[in-house]
Amino acid sequence: xxxxxxxxxxxxxxxxxxxxxxxxxxxxxxxxxxxxxxxxxxxxxxxxxxxxxxxxxxxxxxxxxxxxxxxxxxxxxxxxxxxxxxxxxxxxxxxxxxxxxxxxxxxxxxxxxxxxxxxxxxxxxxxxxxxxxxxxxxxxxxxxxxxxxxxxxxxxxxxxxxxxxxxxxxxxxxxxxxxxxxxxxxxxxxxxxxxxxxxxxxxxxxxxxxxxxxxxxxxxxxxxxxxxxxxxxxxxxxxxxxxxxxxxxxxxxx
Numbered sequence: 001x002x003x004x005x006x007x008x009x010x011x012x013x014x015x016x017x018x019x020x021x022x023x024x025x026x027x028x029x030x031x032x033x034x035x036x037x038x039x040x041x042x043x044x045x046x047x048x049x050x051x052x053x054x055x056x057x058x059x060x061x062x063x064x065x066x067x068x069x070x071x072x073x074x075x076x077x078x079x080x081x082x083x084x085x086x087x088x089x090x091x092x093x094x095x096x097x098x099x100x101x102x103x104x105x106x107x108x109x110x111x112x113x114x115x116x117x118x119x120x121x122x123x124x125x126x127x128x129x130x131x132x133x134x135x136x137x138x139x140x141x142x143x144x145x146x147x148x149x150x151x152x153x154x155x156x157x158x159x160x161x162x163x164x165x166x167x168x169x170x171x172x173x174x175x176x177x178x179x180x181x182x183x184x185x186x187x188x189x190x191x192x193x194x195x196x197x198x199x200x201x202x203x204x205x206x207x208x209x210x211x212x213x214x215x216x217x218x219x220x221x222x223x224x225x226x227x228x229x230x231x232x233x234x235x236x237x238x239x240x241x242x243x244x245x246x247x248x249x250x251x252x253x254x
Contacts, residue, residue: 007039010046017049026053044075051084055091063088079108079116086123095127102127106136111143118154125158133158149175149183156186160193168193176214184219187211191222195229203229220249 007013013036020028033050036042047070054063063085070077082105089098102123109116117140124132137155140147152175159168172190179186187210194203207226211218223246230238 010036010040010043013040014043014045014049017046017053021049021053021056026057029053041073042075044070044078044081047075048078048080048084051081051088055084055088058088058091060088060092060094077104077108079105079113079119081105082108083116083119083123090123090126098123099127099129114144117143118151121154121158125161128162130162130164133162146178149179149181149186152179153186153189156189160189165190165193165197172210176210182216184211184216184222187216188219188221188225192225195225195232198232200229200233218245218249220246223249 013032016032017029020026020032029050033042033046036046047066050066051063054060054066067077067081067085070081082101086098086101086105089095089101102120105116105123106120109120117136121133121136124136133155140151152171156168156171156175159165159171169190172187175186187206190206191203191211194200194206203226207218207222210216211222223242227239227242227246230236230242
C-alpha cells in the first residue's frame with residue numbers, strides 16, 4: 001500500500017479500524033491510529049470509528065478527548081459524531097451533556113440523511129423528552145412524502161417507552177392506513193406493550209381485531225409474546241396452543 005501511495009489517505013486505515021472493531025480487537029486501534037497520524041491526517045470517519053470503539057468500552061474520557069482533538073484539527077463533526085457522543089453520555093447518566101450533544105446532532109441533520117431522524121427520536125426518548133420527540137416526528141412528516149415501516153416502528157416504540165400507549169395506538173392506526181407491507185413487527189410492539197402491562201384481554205382483542213382480521217400474518221414473535229402472556233395468566237391450554245403455532249411458523253421457515 002505504501003508503494004502505491006495509498007497510505008497518504010486515511011481510507012485504508014479506516015478500513016483496518018472498522019475490521020478490528022467488528023472483530024472486537026480494540027487493542028489494535030492505538031497502533032493503527034499512530035501509524036495513520038505518521039502518514040496522513042484523520043478524517044471524520046476515523047474519529048467516528050474511534051468513538052464507536054469508545055462506546056463499546058464505555059470510555060467517556062477518551063471520547064471527550066477525541067472531540068477536543070477533532071476540533072483542534074478543524075475536522076467538522078457530523079450527525080454520527082454527536083449521535084455516538086450522546087449515546088455515551090446517556091450510558092453514564094450525564095443527561096445534561098446528552099441534551100446538549102443531541103441538539104448539536106439535530107443541527108447537522110438534513111433530508112439527505114433520513115436515518116438520522118429516527119436516531120434523534122430514540123435519543124430524545126431516552127432523555128424522556130416527549131415534546132422533542134413529537135417535534136421531530138412532525139418535522140419528519142412534513143419533510144418526507146411517506147414514512148416507512150422502520151420509522152413508524154421507531155415512533156411507536158418511543159411512545160411505549162414514554163408510557164404513552166394510547167398515543168402509540170394512534171400512530172399504529174395511522175400506519176395501518178398508509179402501509180401495505182403487513183409487517184407483523186409493527187403490531188408486535190403494541191401486542192408486547194399490553195402483555196407486559198398484564199392486560200391480556202386488551203392483547204387478545206388487539207391480536208384478533210387489529211392483526212388477524214386485518215390480514216397480518218402472526219410471526220413467531222407474535223405467538224411467543226402470547227405464550228409468555230398466557231404463562232403469566234396460568235392458562236396452560238392457551239400456552240400449548242400458542243407454542244404449537246410458534247413451532248409451526250418455524251417449521252415453515254425450514
